[in-house]
Amino acid sequence: MDILKLLEEDHKRIVQKINRLPGSLLKARQNLDALLSLSEDLEKELSRHEKIEDLVFFPVLQGKVSDQSLQSLIDEHNESKKVRDLFMTAIAEIKSLGDTSPPEKIKEMSGHGYKLMRILSTHFTREDQLLFPIAKSMLTKEQSEDLWKQTQAYL
Ligand SMILES: [Fe+2]
Numbered sequence: 558m559d560i561l562k563l564l565e566e567d568h569k570r571i572v573q574k575i576n577r578l579p580g581s582l583l584k585a586r587q588n589l590d591a592l593l594s595l596s597e598d599l600e601k602e603l604s605r606h607e608k609i610e611d612l613v614f615f616p617v618l619q620g621k622v623s624d625q626s627l628q629s630l631i632d633e634h635n636e637s638k639k640v641r642d643l644f645m646t647a648i649a650e651i652k653s654l655g656d657t658s659p660p661e662k663i664k665e666m667s668g669h670g671y672k673l674m675r676i677l678s679t680h681f682t683r684e685d686q687l688l689f690p691i692a693k694s695m696l697t698k699e700q701s702e703d704l705w706k707q708t709q710a711y712l
């Protein structure tokens with residue numbers, strides 16, 4: 558295994574989960590627990606994935622990719638985290654209100670879910686199509702081995 562393979566596999570797995578979001582959002586009232594567990598699962602996956610990128614993967618690309626590109630990817634991680642927090646807080650609020658939760662609350666919560674989908678779709682595309690190919694062409698075998706060693710701390 559190497560870091561690029563791990564990150565690419567993460568993307569595929571996370572996209573599969575993200576694709577279940579619209580259906581789960583539509584059934585939020587009938588099955589809030591399913592939405593809650595999907596959102597918790599996504600949070601766990603994304604926070605680990607972003608940590609590996611921010612702390613291990615992006616630093617090695619400094620100088621190979623413009624600072625601006627790296628910074629905007631880091632900004633997108635922060636934005637994604639902010640929206641995930643709002644999303645999960647809204648779900649918890651609806652759970653505590655139970656059957657009395659007003660439709661606007663559900664709508665607001667769904668809005669966060671859809672926003673998260675949009676952020677991740679752009680973000681993953683940029684990483685898959687721009688960043689990963691650059692990394693693939695520049696990383697030496699030694700660098701890959703070193704990155705993989707560093708990654709272990711987050712697995
Ligand atoms: Fe990322």
Ligand SMILES: [Fe+2]
Nearest residue numbers: 564606610684
């Ligand atoms: Fe990523």
